[in-house]
Amino acid sequence: xxPRFEFTIHATDGAARTGTIAMRRGAIRxxxxxxxxxxxxxxxxxxxxxxxxGADIILGNTYxxxxxxxxxxxxxxxxxxxxxxxxxxxxxxxxxxxxxxxSDLTKVTEEGVAFKSHLDGxxxxxxxxxxxEIQRLLGSDIVMAFDELVPTTADRDRQAAAMERSMRWxxxxxxxxxxxxxxxxxxxxxxxxxxxxxxxxxSASAEALTDIGFDGYAIGGLAVGxxxxxxxxxxxYAPDQLPAERPRYLMGVGKPDDIxxxxxxxxxxxxxxLPTRSGRTGQAFTRAGPINIRNAKFxxxxxxxxxxxxxxxxxxWSRAYIHHLVRAGEILGAMLMTEHNxxxxxxLMADLRTxxxxxxxxxxxxxxxxxxxxx
Amino acid sequence: xxPRFEFTIHATDGAARTGTIAMRRGAIRxxxxxxxxxxxxxxxxxxxxxxxxGADIILGNTYxxxxxxxxxxxxxxxxxxxxxxxxxxxxxxxxxxxxxxxSDLTKVTEEGVAFKSHLDGxxxxxxxxxxxEIQRLLGSDIVMAFDELVPTTADRDRQAAAMERSMRWxxxxxxxxxxxxxxxxxxxxxxxxxxxxxxxxxSASAEALTDIGFDGYAIGGLAVGxxxxxxxxxxxYAPDQLPAERPRYLMGVGKPDDIxxxxxxxxxxxxxxLPTRSGRTGQAFTRAGPINIRNAKFxxxxxxxxxxxxxxxxxxWSRAYIHHLVRAGEILGAMLMTEHNxxxxxxLMADLRTxxxxxxxxxxxxxxxxxxxxx
Numbered sequence: 001x002x003p004r005f006e007f008t009i010h011a012t013d014g015a016a017r018t019g020t021i022a023m024r025r026g027a028i029r030x031x032x033x034x035x036x037x038x039x040x041x042x043x044x045x046x047x048x049x050x051x052x053x054g055a056d057i058i059l060g061n062t063y064x065x066x067x068x069x070x071x072x073x074x075x076x077x078x079x080x081x082x083x084x085x086x087x088x089x090x091x092x093x094x095x096x097x098x099x100x101x102x103s104d105l106t107k108v109t110e111e112g113v114a115f116k117s118h119l120d121g122x123x124x125x126x127x128x129x130x131x132x133e134i135q136r137l138l139g140s141d142i143v144m145a146f147d148e149l150v151p152t153t154a155d156r157d158r159q160a161a162a163m164e165r166s167m168r169w170x171x172x173x174x175x176x177x178x179x180x181x182x183x184x185x186x187x188x189x190x191x192x193x194x195x196x197x198x199x200x201x202x203s204a205s206a207e208a209l210t211d212i213g214f215d216g217y218a219i220g221g222l223a224v225g226x227x228x229x230x231x232x233x234x235x236x237y238a239p240d241q242l243p244a245e246r247p248r249y250l251m252g253v254g255k256p257d258d259i260x261x262x263x264x265x266x267x268x269x270x271x272x273x274l275p276t277r278s279g280r281t282g283q284a285f286t287r288a289g290p291i292n293i294r295n296a297k298f299x300x301x302x303x304x305x306x307x308x309x310x311x312x313x314x315x316x317w318s319r320a321y322i323h324h325l326v327r328a329g330e331i332l333g334a335m336l337m338t339e340h341n342x343x344x345x346x347x348l349m350a351d352l353r354t355x356x357x358x359x360x361x362x363x364x365x366x367x368x369x370x371x372x373x374x375x
Numbered sequence: 376x377x378p379r380f381e382f383t384i385h386a387t388d389g390a391a392r393t394g395t396i397a398m399r400r401g402a403i404r405x406x407x408x409x410x411x412x413x414x415x416x417x418x419x420x421x422x423x424x425x426x427x428x429g430a431d432i433i434l435g436n437t438y439x440x441x442x443x444x445x446x447x448x449x450x451x452x453x454x455x456x457x458x459x460x461x462x463x464x465x466x467x468x469x470x471x472x473x474x475x476x477x478s479d480l481t482k483v484t485e486e487g488v489a490f491k492s493h494l495d496g497x498x499x500x501x502x503x504x505x506x507x508e509i510q511r512l513l514g515s516d517i518v519m520a521f522d523e524l525v526p527t528t529a530d531r532d533r534q535a536a537a538m539e540r541s542m543r544w545x546x547x548x549x550x551x552x553x554x555x556x557x558x559x560x561x562x563x564x565x566x567x568x569x570x571x572x573x574x575x576x577x578s579a580s581a582e583a584l585t586d587i588g589f590d591g592y593a594i595g596g597l598a599v600g601x602x603x604x605x606x607x608x609x610x611x612y613a614p615d616q617l618p619a620e621r622p623r624y625l626m627g628v629g630k631p632d633d634i635x636x637x638x639x640x641x642x643x644x645x646x647x648x649l650p651t652r653s654g655r656t657g658q659a660f661t662r663a664g665p666i667n668i669r670n671a672k673f674x675x676x677x678x679x680x681x682x683x684x685x686x687x688x689x690x691x692w693s694r695a696y697i698h699h700l701v702r703a704g705e706i707l708g709a710m711l712m713t714e715h716n717x718x719x720x721x722x723l724m725a726d727l728r729t730x731x732x733x734x735x736x737x738x739x740x741x742x743x744x745x746x747x748x749x750x
Binding site: 039040041043044045046068069073076077078083084085280299300302316317318320321324325327328330331332334335 | 414415416418419420421443444448451452453458459460655674675677691692693695696699700702703705706707709710
């Protein structure tokens with residue numbers, strides 16, 4: 001029988017690490033990229049094709065699922081895995097981020113967050129305890145602590161207050177998770193470091209989290225518009241503040257070169273809507289940089305989206321065809337583009353793992369950036 | 376090497392026949408249902424999955440493709456088969472129906488039809504010669520003659536005039552097709568019987584067409600709102616007016632019970648957007664009748680769309696999950712629903728072929744209707 005949660009580091013290269021997280025539902029190779037399956041589907045791709053692209057784990061969104069079809073319904077139907085047909089690990093977020101960014105927020109108190117649904121205006125609440133309950137009902141494999149987010153542009157006092165409240169909520173999340181019975185025996189819980197762009201706050205947050213103790217640690221509150229330079233500035237110290245023997249997860253990141261830079265700085269896990277969302281808006285990732293397939297110059301281009309890509313889309317269809325589909329608003333365009341982008345991201349992670357294992361990350365990252373940015 | 380076009384009838388049962396059309400790009404088992412691939416894609420399904428559902432041939436639309444990406448572009452890119460990744464036979468319509476129903480019609484003369492694009496208002500024309508040229512540029516396997524359509528509600532004089540013009544256009548289509556060089560040596564040409572609901576006009580049309588000579592004969596001008604009873608009324612005599620040794624194709628039909636009734640009356644080929652369009656609007660076909668998966672009663676239904684269906688959708692996902700996807704507007708909902716509906720239609724055709732071969736069509740049709748209509 002597979003272990004509940006066991007992180008093994010196979011090799012390091014500078015601050016970067018490559019390893020494996022062994023879990024009951026399967027292994028997660030790190031650095032790992034988790035495709036986002038917001039509403040119980042990685043948009044426009046069947047689960048088997050998400051797996052074929054190389055994904056070991058996907059992400060589900062507590063906020064969306066609690067509103068539709070509701071966590072209770074998913075639970076009655078046997079949990080998120082059976083519901084959507086994905087039998088490998090699923091990480092669920094806590095709902096904290098979406099409740100701030102998507103809902104009509106009515107009140108934030110020490111107890112939790114009251115809000116109105118963006119779908120129908122109905123009233124709901126989220127708290128550390130309720131978030132843990134929802135993630136348990138969904139049958140999540142990696143549960144995220146419930147935290148409070150404030151913009152990185154807020155002043156230091158507000159950042160400090162939000163971070164401190166998030167740490168109190170992290171303890172309540174730990175307690176709520178641990179009270180989950182059988183689910184707690186099989187799933188893992190991650191804490192989330194806050195503190196915006198302030199090294200002192202980040203340090204205090206890391207200390208509070210490690211004092212509570214989690215299976216893994218997320219770096220939260222980044223990739224919210226601060227820019228790559230500011231983000232890398234935090235990543236120059238934040239991973240080191242977190243326990244080296246635990247996976248580090250940079251939430252909501254990101255662009256391919258964000259990921260490469262974060263891996264160089266010691267991050268092990270990522271999630272982002274970019275490959276899937278871009279797939280529906282006409283942006284295809286290639287090693288030579290992203291292309292907008294709607295561009296007229298691709299109208300008679302008989303080559304694949306990316307000559308270096310072994311994915312089913314690149315094996316089967318031309319840029320000209322996909323250009324036509326996307327221009328015509330055809331669903332198949334979103335399907336083929338999304339599948340390609342998922343392969344691009346997973347191949348990038350595989351190459352990063354190989355480079356770390358071979359001690360060649362610096363050269364790989366240099367070459368990747370030169371080609372990607374056309375220099 | 377496969378023949379250009381060879382129709383073999385394996386068995387008959389009453390007026391119904393089952394057989395095979397052998398063509399260069401593969402065999403077509405009849406009675407056959409052709410999924411519609413309007414804009415060079417069967418919407419929301421990859422070609423390999425269209426084939427896996429059992430389709431031997433698909434349909435492409437001259438009107439849509441001539442406007443976007445244009446027949447000339449498809450030709451420069453190597454033809455429709457390579458462009459969309461479907462290597463089996465493709466039937467293309469003549470554009471006659473869509474130019475009447477979709478475009479801003481500017482002028483119909485003996486020469487042809489002038490119209491404005493529904494996409495951008497640009498001016499175009501279609502004539503028998505131009506339609507043949509476009510279908511040749513697309514690389515069509517079964518080319519349809521260009522005809523003029525008038526509503527079944529138009530008076531007899533207008534019907535007669537349109538039918539007679541269509542017969543003159545059929546001759547020009549034959550000549551245009553035959554001038555197509557290598558394409559004409561490899562592809563087939565079908566004539567289209569017109570005459571609305573008038574037996575005399577239908578008879579005159581059939582005579583004119585057989586006098587010209589075609590590889591197959593379509594029954595046109597039906598399934599345009601006249602109702603099943605009126606359509607079956609025409610089908611009680613129209614197939615017999617056409618050569619028995621040639622395939623008969625009922626254009627744009629239809630609902631499952633339309634198809635069963637038409638097969639009983641001697642029709643060999645069908646096309647319709649219903650399985651694909653319904654797949655995008657929440658209607659799933661089952662042997663016990665269509666269901667609207669958006670209906671609240673399916674929200675916690677753990678069964679498959681159709682308990683009798685062996686398709687990938689029914690093997691992998693519940694009504695409850697698809698209900699959720701469709702309600703949430705998820706692309707995967709359209710994908711899973713469309714694939715199921717294609718399987719439903721192809722299984723129906725396979726069962727009809729088997730029933731005819733076994734001399735049991737009457738019993739099959741009776742049982743099918745009883746279950747489908749809940750009687």
